[in-house]
Amino acid sequence: MTSFTVQLLMNSMITGSVYALVAIGFALTYNIGGFFNMAHGAVFLLGAYGGYVALHVLQFGLPLAVLVSAAAAGLAGIVAHSAVFRRLALSEAPSTVFFISSLGILIAVEGTVATGFGYETIVFMPGPSPSSTFFGARVTDIQVYILALSFALLLALVVFFHMTNIGKQIRAVADDRELAKAVGISVNGVMFWVFVLGSMLAGVAGLFVGMEHTIRPGSGMVAVLWAMVASIMGGVGSFIGPVVGAFLLGFIENLAVTVFPSEWKATVVFSILILFFFLRPVGLFGVRR
Amino acid sequence: MTDYLMHLAIVIGIYATLAQGLNLLLGYTGIISVMQASLYGVGAYISALMASQAGVSFPLAFASASIGAALTGFIVGAAITRLQGDYLALVTFGLAVIFYDVFNNWLTVTKGPMGIPGIPAAFETKEAWLVFVAALAVAALLLVRRIDGSPYGRLLRAVRDDEILASVLGRSTQRTKTTVFTLSAFLAGAAGSVYAHYITFIDPTSFTAMESVSLLTMVIIGGMASPVGPILGAGFVVLVAESLRFAGLPDATAAPLRQVLFGLLIIVAMLFRPQGLMGRYRLSK
Amino acid sequence: MKLAIEQLTRRFDGIDALIDVSCTVKAGEILAIAGPNGSGKTTLLDIVTGLTEADRGDIFLGDKRLIGKRPEHIAALGVARSFQIARLFHGLTVLENLIMADATEREGLMSAVLRGEGVAEKRARERAMEHLEYLGMAAYRDTAAAKLSAGQMRRVELGRLLMQERAQLLLLDEPTASLDPEMTQIAVKVIEGLRSKGKAIVLVEHNLDVVHYIADRVMVLDQGRKMADGKPSEVFQDLEIQAIFLGGGGNSHASHR
Numbered sequence A: 001m002t003s004f005t006v007q008l009l010m011n012s013m014i015t016g017s018v019y020a021l022v023a024i025g026f027a028l029t030y031n032i033g034g035f036f037n038m039a040h041g042a043v044f045l046l047g048a049y050g051g052y053v054a055l056h057v058l059q060f061g062l063p064l065a066v067l068v069s070a071a072a073a074g075l076a077g078i079v080a081h082s083a084v085f086r087r088l089a090l091s092e093a094p095s096t097v098f099f100i101s102s103l104g105i106l107i108a109v110e111g112t113v114a115t116g117f118g119y120e121t122i123v124f125m126p127g128p129s130p131s132s133t134f135f136g137a138r139v140t141d142i143q144v145y146i147l148a149l150s151f152a153l154l155l156a157l158v159v160f161f162h163m164t165n166i167g168k169q170i171r172a173v174a175d176d177r178e179l180a181k182a183v184g185i186s187v188n189g190v191m192f193w194v195f196v197l198g199s200m201l202a203g204v205a206g207l208f209v210g211m212e213h214t215i216r217p218g219s220g221m222v223a224v225l226w227a228m229v230a231s232i233m234g235g236v237g238s239f240i241g242p243v244v245g246a247f248l249l250g251f252i253e254n255l256a257v258t259v260f261p262s263e264w265k266a267t268v269v270f271s272i273l274i275l276f277f278f279l280r281p282v283g284l285f286g287v288r289r
Numbered sequence B: 001m002t003d004y005l006m007h008l009a010i011v012i013g014i015y016a017t018l019a020q021g022l023n024l025l026l027g028y029t030g031i032i033s034v035m036q037a038s039l040y041g042v043g044a045y046i047s048a049l050m051a052s053q054a055g056v057s058f059p060l061a062f063a064s065a066s067i068g069a070a071l072t073g074f075i076v077g078a079a080i081t082r083l084q085g086d087y088l089a090l091v092t093f094g095l096a097v098i099f100y101d102v103f104n105n106w107l108t109v110t111k112g113p114m115g116i117p118g119i120p121a122a123f124e125t126k127e128a129w130l131v132f133v134a135a136l137a138v139a140a141l142l143l144v145r146r147i148d149g150s151p152y153g154r155l156l157r158a159v160r161d162d163e164i165l166a167s168v169l170g171r172s173t174q175r176t177k178t179t180v181f182t183l184s185a186f187l188a189g190a191a192g193s194v195y196a197h198y199i200t201f202i203d204p205t206s207f208t209a210m211e212s213v214s215l216l217t218m219v220i221i222g223g224m225a226s227p228v229g230p231i232l233g234a235g236f237v238v239l240v241a242e243s244l245r246f247a248g249l250p251d252a253t254a255a256p257l258r259q260v261l262f263g264l265l266i267i268v269a270m271l272f273r274p275q276g277l278m279g280r281y282r283l284s285k
Numbered sequence C: 001m002k003l004a005i006e007q008l009t010r011r012f013d014g015i016d017a018l019i020d021v022s023c024t025v026k027a028g029e030i031l032a033i034a035g036p037n038g039s040g041k042t043t044l045l046d047i048v049t050g051l052t053e054a055d056r057g058d059i060f061l062g063d064k065r066l067i068g069k070r071p072e073h074i075a076a077l078g079v080a081r082s083f084q085i086a087r088l089f090h091g092l093t094v095l096e097n098l099i100m101a102d103a104t105e106r107e108g109l110m111s112a113v114l115r116g117e118g119v120a121e122k123r124a125r126e127r128a129m130e131h132l133e134y135l136g137m138a139a140y141r142d143t144a145a146a147k148l149s150a151g152q153m154r155r156v157e158l159g160r161l162l163m164q165e166r167a168q169l170l171l172l173d174e175p176t177a178s179l180d181p182e183m184t185q186i187a188v189k190v191i192e193g194l195r196s197k198g199k200a201i202v203l204v205e206h207n208l209d210v211v212h213y214i215a216d217r218v219m220v221l222d223q224g225r226k227m228a229d230g231k232p233s234e235v236f237q238d239l240e241i242q243a244i245f246l247g248g249g250g251n252s253h254a255s256h257r
């Protein structure tokens, strides 16, 4: 392998692992709640800015900042669930109403963050991070940290889904809602945990994106759109799908910037999404009529 | 002071026209589109470029912008309206990002973030502008009212309620949705042209997905599937935004606060009054 | 026009909804389809109307092939249907729901802009009112469909079928469900009237009295298989067929409703 290939794969892994953290919660909410949750971008933002405050205002170390991000986002997820989505679910609102409400949450949070920090881009890690070379590819220490922690989290999630009671319940509901209800699983209770966990993962991802790149209030919407592309490419319906989609997206994105000018990155990604819709109008996971 | 009030009325008129198009989509047909501001941008750029680069007169630029945006809407609509409900909404999100990228990065044509300054104003006085914009908004209102009472309007509402039943009764839902997409793009293009020639400067920041969300707010607050709803919604949203400035807040604080407010308004509307102020229709399955 | 269904087969993840089912219906004939829950009756109608794809088999209306066509094209060839759970445009009024069943050509955007109320629209409204009066629903003409009871929705669906004068093939999915005896009689009369106009009718029906009374032939489905096809009086003589309807015995399987 040439060092170019190694570098490309390395970068794709890093990008993909962060996207996976965002995509999992987004896909689970769709699976179980039946709606596309734009508010997932809001918890991402709160995680990112929470982490920023922890690092730069409170002067915490990185491990503590990760916890702060997860906590901020997890709390926000709980609030969004109990104040808005649970009520909508109780009144049996259609998915359109969920979708528009989640959009409302996203822009309200975006505005809140902008009130505090302005619309400017903020940099979490000024100055170059120390780096090492790995088969000819340059990897910064931060990237190693991000990669290791993301994979640890993904692994922990697998364990959670298979070993814990709540994890098994989540899988059961996602698999067959009616059957799960019939055996006495509370869908609303499961939804609560989906919001907590999905939001925490997205929050940590927010911090990672801030450390690796930059953050601005608009990043929340970008993150949720990326999660959506990953989920749809991989298949919202399965557990592994969004993760696979996230790594695929990371690869496409890193490949795209070597071919196209980087400011067209979003255009490339969304063109691929739309192409996907053309080839499979109901998405990869669509059911045949 | 009267100048300022007239300015507000003109801005409300432009937004009302724009929201009227979105009302046809969201209120009547049940299509959530987050790219209405992109089509507005297409109209604004076409008009601005024709007038400032080629010296075309306003009436011609205005007509070209409306038709150009309608054509764009037609192509997009034909491509994406086979998708259902929330998937359609997601794709319009993606398209909004793509259109923004084009406005922002196609430097040779749009000048990117620098924007296009010095667009010739169509009218000399605020009074003339006000008359023109009011006429436009009223024309849009009459159009929607006429559609509302027509078999075409009934078809839109039927497609909104149950696409499968509509198809079993012989209607092509895709064709219906494409025509309404085209029509709403036409209105967006007209509004975009007026905006460009009124403000005399455009840049990509006016044509973001977030701007489209403001438009959604107008339609939702004003009331879906009500012809006067978008005018009330546009008035409400513009006046709320202005009153924040009146409260003495600097722009840097007012802008994000406005966003918070719109977000909360949307949430509250969805929780307590999904049919909006005037609406006869609440979103449902 | 004659409907011919040939060896229709459809499987839903592991469940055979239809296996090699063939049948025909002529103009002016009523074919009833009977069978326990989940035997594939609705699936058959869904495939004929283009809402569900078949795995295998073919369908002809006259000399036109229906398989592979979109629902709106099938409708345009003269196929109308009703649904097991009455299906209306819930945001439209009762009158509007009926008019939606009428011709489509005046729904253009241009005629809306140029004010195209016109004679056709007026005549459709008059026809719709006649049907509503016959069905005892005239008082509800301006009521939103969402506000109706199940029985009222059923009546509006019947009215919609009456509006579809051009349809040559009618597919009715349990049109008498949730109707009281009096309304059931009216429904039966409506269906007989449609037959006398020369339409081919497929009638999915749980009420075996209705089947005996009205159907020219009955096809019995069980677990996706065709078990019998013939005159109702003869078919229901068969002990095996009777067993299917008497709680199913050995043929029972998990009902999905």
Ligand SMILES: Nc1ncnc2c1ncn2[C@@H]1O[C@H](COP(=O)(O)OP(=O)(O)OP(=O)(O)O)[C@@H](O)[C@H]1O
Binding pocket: C012, C013, C015, C016, C017, C035, C036, C037, C038, C039, C040, C041, C042, C043, C044, C084, C256, C257
């Ligand atoms: N979309 C679907 N996905 C999976 N299985 C389906 C689907 N539609 C129907 N089935 C299954 O196919 C079988 C036949 O269903 P169908 O609705 O045609 O039965 P039916 O005879 O109309 O029953 P009923 O009398 O209850 O209306 C059932 O087992 C049903 O569960």
Ligand SMILES: [Mg+2]
Binding pocket: C041, C042, C043, C084
């Ligand atoms: Mg059935």
